[in-house]
Amino acid sequence: MNVLRRLGFELVDGPEIDAPYYNFDALNIPEHHPARDMQDTFWVTGGLLLRSHTTTVQARVLESKPDLPIRIASAGRVYRNEAVDATHLAMFHQFEGLWVDKGLTFANLKGLLSFIAKSLYGEGRIRFKPKFYPYTEPSVGVDLACALCDAAGCEACHGAGWVTILGAGMVHPKVFLEFGYDPEEVSGIAFGLGTTRMAAQWAGVSKVKSLYDQELAVLHDLHRPPAGGEL
Amino acid sequence: MKINADTLRRFIEIPEDGRATRMLLDDIGIEVKRHDTSTNKFTLELLANRGDHHCYVGIAREISGRTGAPTCRPAYTKLQAGASPVALALNTDLCSRYSATLLEKTGESTPLSEAELAPLDAAEIHSVSAAVDATNLSNLEFGQPTHCFDADTISGPIQIRLSKEGEKAWPLFAEEKVLVPTGSIVIADDEKILAIAGVIGCEESKTTDATQRIILESAAFDPIAVRKASRSLGIHTDSSARFERGSDPSQVLVGAGRVVHLLEEHGWSRTGDTGMVGDWTDEKRKISIRTEAASTFLDHPLDDDEITDRLGRYGFAVEGSSGDLVAQVPPHRIWDVEFTADLYEELAKSIGYNDTATNLPPVDMGALPSHGDQAKRQVEEVLVGAGFYEVFTNGFHATSLREKLGIQEGHALWNHVETTNALDRGYGLVKNNALGQAVEAIAGNIRVGTRPIQMYEWTRTFHPDAEAPNQVCTERHVLWAIAEGNIETDRWSDQSRTASPWFFKGIVEEISTALRVPLAISPADANHSLHDCLHPGRQASIQLHGQTVGILGEIHPGICAAFKLKRARPVYMEIDREALLQTLAPARYQERSAHQPILRSLAFSLPPRVQAQDVIDILKANGPEWLEAVDIVDLFHHEEDGIAKRAVTFALRYGNNEGDRSADSVNQTSEALISAVIESLGPQGVALRA
Numbered sequence: 011m012n013v014l015r016r017l018g019f020e021l022v023d024g025p026e027i028d029a030p031y032y033n034f035d036a037l038n039i040p041e042h043h044p045a046r047d048m049q050d051t052f053w054v055t056g057g058l059l060l061r062s063h064t065t066t067v068q069a070r071v072l073e074s075k076p077d078l079p080i081r082i083a084s085a086g087r088v089y090r091n092e093a094v095d096a097t098h099l100a101m102f103h104q105f106e107g108l109w110v111d112k113g114l115t116f117a118n119l120k121g122l123l124s125f126i127a128k129s130l131y132g133e134g135r136i137r138f139k140p141k142f143y144p145y146t147e148p149s150v151g152v153d154l155a156c157a158l159c160d161a162a163g164c165e166a167c168h169g170a171g172w173v174t175i176l177g178a179g180m181v182h183p184k185v186f187l188e189f190g191y192d193p194e195e196v197s198g199i200a201f202g203l204g205t206t207r208m209a210a211q212w213a214g215v216s217k218v219k220s221l222y223d224q225e226l227a228v229l230h231d232l233h234r235p236p237a238g239g240e241l
Numbered sequence: 242m243k244i245n246a247d248t249l250r251r252f253i254e255i256p257e258d259g260r261a262t263r264m265l266l267d268d269i270g271i272e273v274k275r276h277d278t279s280t281n282k283f284t285l286e287l288l289a290n291r292g293d294h295h296c297y298v299g300i301a302r303e304i305s306g307r308t309g310a311p312t313c314r315p316a317y318t319k320l321q322a323g324a325s326p327v328a329l330a331l332n333t334d335l336c337s338r339y340s341a342t343l344l345e346k347t348g349e350s351t352p353l354s355e356a357e358l359a360p361l362d363a364a365e366i367h368s369v370s371a372a373v374d375a376t377n378l379s380n381l382e383f384g385q386p387t388h389c390f391d392a393d394t395i396s397g398p399i400q401i402r403l404s405k406e407g408e409k410a411w412p413l414f415a416e417e418k419v420l421v422p423t424g425s426i427v428i429a430d431d432e433k434i435l436a437i438a439g440v441i442g443c444e445e446s447k448t449t450d451a452t453q454r455i456i457l458e459s460a461a462f463d464p465i466a467v468r469k470a471s472r473s474l475g476i477h478t479d480s481s482a483r484f485e486r487g488s489d490p491s492q493v494l495v496g497a498g499r500v501v502h503l504l505e506e507h508g509w510s511r512t513g514d515t516g517m518v519g520d521w522t523d524e525k526r527k528i529s530i531r532t533e534a535a536s537t538f539l540d541h542p543l544d545d546d547e548i549t550d551r552l553g554r555y556g557f558a559v560e561g562s563s564g565d566l567v568a569q570v571p572p573h574r575i576w577d578v579e580f581t582a583d584l585y586e587e588l589a590k591s592i593g594y595n596d597t598a599t600n601l602p603p604v605d606m607g608a609l610p611s612h613g614d615q616a617k618r619q620v621e622e623v624l625v626g627a628g629f630y631e632v633f634t635n636g637f638h639a640t641s642l643r644e645k646l647g648i649q650e651g652h653a654l655w656n657h658v659e660t661t662n663a664l665d666r667g668y669g670l671v672k673n674n675a676l677g678q679a680v681e682a683i684a685g686n687i688r689v690g691t692r693p694i695q696m697y698e699w700t701r702t703f704h705p706d707a708e709a710p711n712q713v714c715t716e717r718h719v720l721w722a723i724a725e726g727n728i729e730t731d732r733w734s735d736q737s738r739t740a741s742p743w744f745f746k747g748i749v750e751e752i753s754t755a756l757r758v759p760l761a762i763s764p765a766d767a768n769h770s771l772h773d774c775l776h777p778g779r780q781a782s783i784q785l786h787g788q789t790v791g792i793l794g795e796i797h798p799g800i801c802a803a804f805k806l807k808r809a810r811p812v813y814m815e816i817d818r819e820a821l822l823q824t825l826a827p828a829r830y831q832e833r834s835a836h837q838p839i840l841r842s843l844a845f846s847l848p849p850r851v852q853a854q855d856v857i858d859i860l861k862a863n864g865p866e867w868l869e870a871v872d873i874v875d876l877f878h879h880e881e882d883g884i885a886k887r888a889v890t891f892a893l894r895y896g897n898n899e900g901d902r903s904a905d906s907v908n909q910t911s912e913a914l915i916s917a918v919i920e921s922l923g924p925q926g927v928a929l930r931a
Contacts, residue, residue: 011614016607021614025716026636026701027658027671042465053661054671056713060636060660081608087636087701091664100668101635114602116589117540121601138594140270140586142288148586150594153267163260169276172267183580193582224632224682227691233630 011105013129014083017122019107022082024067026089027058032066036073037145038184050091052100060089065145068108068200072189078196079111085205099219102206108181110191110198116148116180119199123152123178126201130175130208135161137172146179146200173211177202242295245363246281252301254310269307269590271300282363292486293573295479296384297360306554306591315382317498318505325516327456328398335426335463336401336438337521338493342457342501343392343512344372350508353378357503366479372448372455375503377479384573385459385488385496386480390435392454394446397431399456401438401518410434411444412476425470426462439467439484441476455509459497461490461521464576487576490521525569530584532564538585540598551591552584613822617699619755620720620821627748628729629695629722634678636701637668642677645803646774653770656705658714671703671714676774676813679723680796683811684804693726693740694811699818718818722748725811742779745793745814749783752816757825760785760816761854766792771815774800783816791816834898838869839907843915844890846881848926853889856918856927860891863917865910867896888930 011021033039039046052060067084085105092098109122120138127136135155143149153172155161161171181198210218213232220228246262249255255262259281263273266283271294275284285300293299301312326343353374360381361367361374368374376387404410404425409418410433421427426438435446439462448455467484471477494515501511536543548566549559556571570578577583589597610618621631638657648654657670672678675698686694699720706715724740738744746762753760765772766782766789780794793814801809845856853873860871875890893914895907915929 011610015610017604018606018608020608021611025711027703027711027714027716029711042468052663052668054713055659055661056711058711058713060671089636091660091662091668093664099635100637100665103633109602111602115538115540115600116585117538117598117600118602120594120597120599124599125601137267139267139272140288140590140594142270142290144290147580147582148589170273180582183582193580222633222635224634224678224685224696225689225691226630226686226694226696227689229630229632 011083011085013126014081014107017081017109017125018079019081019083019109022067022071022084023086024061024064024070024084026061026087027054028061028066030057030059032069033059033061033063036069036185036188037065038182038188039144043144052089052091062090063088064104064106064202065200068106068145069185069189071108072110072185072191075190079109080198081107081109083107095219099206099222101222102204102218103209104202105205106200106202108198108200110181110196112196114180114197114199119150119178119180119201122199123150123176123201126203127152127154127175136175141177141179143177143179145182145185147182149177149179152176152178175203175208242285242287243364244283244285244297244300245359246283248360248363249297249300251313251315252297253304253312254308255304265304265307266300268593268595269303271303280363290486290577292483292488292576293384295483295486296380297382299384299573302555303590306551306587307593309554315499316502317383317495318501318511320494320498320501320515322494322517323514325518326513327392327395327516329516329518330398330400330402331518332400332402333426335403335466336519337461337463338490338517338519339401339460340458340493340497340515340517341399342459342497342515344455344457344501344504344509345512346453346508347510348508353503353507370448370450371504371507371509372452375500375507376457378503379496379499380479380483383492383496383499384483385492385499386439386483387457387459387496387500388436388442388480389448389500390442390446390456390458391448391452392456393452395430395435395456399435400429401460402427402429404434408434410437412437412441412474413444413447415444419474422470422473424466425473426466428458437470437474437476438462440471440474440481441478455504457497457500459493459500461488461493461519464488489573491523491572493517523572524575526575526578527567527569528578528581528584530559530566530568530581532566534581535585535588539589539592540600541592543588548588551588554591555587557584557587612825616756616822620752623748623751623755624697624722627695627751628693629697629724632682632696632698634672634675634682634698634700635668636672636703637663638670638672638677639667640669642681643670645680645800646674646677647797647799647803652773658703658705673702673704674771674774675700675702675719675721675815676771676796679721679813680800680804680806680811683723683725683809684806687725687806687809693724693728695722695724695728695740697722719815720818720821721813721815723811723813725809740810740812742781742794742812745812746781748814749791749793749816752821756821757828758785758821758823760790760820762793763789765794771813773797775813783814785820790820834896834900836897836900839895839897839902839904841893841895841907841911842874842890843893843911843918844875844888844930845918846879846926846928846930847887847889849885849887851922851925851927853887853891855922856889856891859918859921860893860914863914864893867902868893868910869896870894884926886926 051062064084088104089101137153139151141149141151154175156167158166163169163171178201183193186193266273272286273283274286287294305312372389380386404421404427406423408421410421411418427434428436436442462484464487471481552559558569561567702717703714709715727737728740729737761784762781763784765780769792775794782789783791796811857871872892874892877888
């Protein structure tokens with residue numbers, strides 16, 4: 011958040027139990043679309059759901075129609091109805107941002123993502139790649155060169171050479187239309203970081219579940235690693 | 242999807258080096274999850290909106306869009322729609338095209354060659370028979386699912402219709418017939434269901450070694466209908482994966498033609514024309530794109546010819562001139578290309594996401610942390626400074642946790658918001674308190690021998706509330722902390738102390754001081770929902786402006802027993818976040834007066850049941866506005882007539898900013914205050930000490 015504040019972003023909160031409209035329909039994820047499979051959802055009584063991403067906050071902000079430019083970030087818990095194991099959790103954390111204004115471009119999207127990546131990870135090499143997110147078009151993934159092999163491919167990065175750190179894109183015209191914006195007039199940049207995965211990468215933890223186990227011996231070592239030792 | 246690089250090379254030129262191919266595929270959005278260098282096999286993660294990527298032709302086209310290299314297609318028989326070899330009855334508009342081609346065994350049926358089967362081998366699809374292998378191959382190559390029926394098992398016309406209520410089918414590989422979801426598209430004859438359309442064929446019409454005549458099906462089914470049927474039946478096939486993402490209706494005869502071509506080379510012959518029903522026509526969707534706008538959006542110089550060329554590589558036909566162009570969407574992209582932004586994405590991919598410009602947009606100025614952000618950080622500084630670790634618990638409760646907490650029906654914490662589809666039974670209830678998980682965390686740490694334990698969390702609890710705006714629940718934001726054991730062991734003085742309610746009282750006071758929020762510790766509030774979960778004699782409420790905003794105290798011995806906490810006495814604290822992060826008027830510096838304030842001391846004798854705070858409240862309420870502060874400066878325990886009493890001395894600070902306050906006026910004010918205290922509390926035994 012400190013990085014984004016430099017660009018004028020403010021933190022906004024939203025409910026964790028929300029209507030499917032804000033989690034799916036308003037974000038161009040209609041019922042029965044394969045994209046709904048990307049986020050197995052916890053449904054709760056009353057036809058509501060536990061949000062599967064913090065993008066619900068973006069939807070609510072757009073609905074409130076604040077003055078332009080909109081520069082907001084949201085962070086918090088999200089839920090996925092998955093079988094829990096060492097690397098999959100029913101709850102984890104996300105961090106997302108939204109910038110809406112007149113005249114934002116794909117080049118601006120890349121510029122913002124580069125700024126965020128370099129602010130968080132230093133001067134490591136990054137690359138952009140096409141992705142699909144229902145609420146953005148075009149959509150972008152940002153990879154960071156593996157710190158161990160510098161993109162050559164090694165065991166640690168499973169030969170990929172790159173580690174995905176960000177997902178982003180230009181706000182989809184359908185999302186703008188849903189909330190009464192003219193996509194010919196305004197454009198937007200949306201981006202998200204998997205803070206759980208980032209924290210695990212930072213700490214050198216391969217199994218994210220250990221970050222959520224409330225085991226103080228582990229947390230102690232994460233904060234104050236034993237001299238010369240690795241987790 | 243798994244593909245073989247050598248096979249892909251038959252469709253388009255790709256780098257010889259496997260790593261370079263991997264980089265190329267990543268670059269166009271076909272992400273390589275694994276590259277087996279020994280077999281040159283790539284495991285791909287395909288984009289959810291790109292059904293057309295589920296085949297070699299589609300992948301080759303995507304590569305061509307980036308590299309400009311020409312693409313090749315495998316040989317296929319050009320089928321003509323004509324007189325159908327079998328009667329077809331299309332009775333649903335959820336199938337836009339359905340074709341049937343009759344093939345007969347006219348020679349020795351030979352299996353497909355090893356080279357022909359290479360794509361199947363890479364995709365880890367087992368070889369079954371020439372007919373089945375040919376359909377699988379056609380799907381992998383062209384992305385058009387097809388299916389073979391044994392023609393001699395079909396009685397009457399082939400009907401493409403919706404399933405009726407209670408209708409059953411016998412899907413391939415199933416042990417028995419299953420109920421078909423009502424309204425699913427099915428292929429049926431007069432007696433039975435031949436296939437769940439787009440999902441799977443059925444046992445009763447499958448081809449076998451004895452099959453002499455085949456009806457080859459190739460069709461375009463509605464994506465949502467296929468998806469619903471697949472999910473309802475729990476049957477997921479390559480065919481359903483393709484149809485769910487939207488198939489290309491223009492490929493119906495091409496896909497069938499590829500199967501016919503393969504089978505004709507392996508002992509089968511086509512008989513007659515191909516029957517075709519369905520009203521699909523290419524809608525020729527058109528999207529306008531302005532050259533200047535595209536150049537600006539990508540910050541990349543483009544002209545009409547370049548846009549035409551680049552979009553053409555993906556199959557878009559572009560018309561127009563002078564910067565005003567119109568692109569016609571090809572049939573394989575009708576499901577995902579609708580806006581000009583979609584065309585921008587195609588151009589960006591063609592140029593290369595890493596080869597377009599990168600510009601941070603100009604910003605006017607940054608933003609400061611909000612008061613809430615700052616307050617949260619200050620609270621964390623207090624807690625971390627006192628030795629607490631931040632932890633994260635999930636948002637659920639198992640029903641067993643409710644029992645461990647001793648929550649009975651009718652208790653404020655009995656009702657929960659419930660999940661309706663949790664895969665794990667432990668996630669059946671959405672949590673309505675944080676204490677249960679806090680005690681669980683204590684128990685978990687003690688089990689592994691970790692002590693002392695100090696942890697905190699900012700979390701939410703969820704409370705059923707039909708009156709809430711969402712008519713289901715309200716969300717309460719809380720800060721909780723728990724401690725157990727000998728804490729503060731790392732102090733320089735080597736003096737530790739045991740976690741207790743007094744320790745948390747100190748924490749609350751530190752938070753109060755840090756935030757300038759006047760939190761007060763008061764006697765227990767029986768209305769707090771956690772009141773019954775804490776030791777009845779070792780708890781207190783946390784108040785703000787007379788309202789309960791939190792609770793602290795020792796965990797109830799019964800709960801400790803339920804969690805098998807022997808010889809452990811955890812202490813818990815919880816405060817509403819809103820109370821901590823409330824916006825305060827900004828602190829402002831006030832010029833100090835050159836005149837000293839006037840101080841007076843008043844000593845009262847208080848019986849046990851009267852609190853010193855009660856006296857302070859009366860003094861402040863009755864004092865003039867220039868009574869700046871009332872502080873306790875001395876406490877003395879004594880007995881009067883055998884009754885234990887406290888002598889409490891209060892220091893009163895009277896402002897004298899202008900230097901015009903006389904001693905007489907101050908003394909008169911003090912006398913009035915003494916009278917007010919005695920009048921209010923005298924009947925309870927409060928008296929002025931000489």
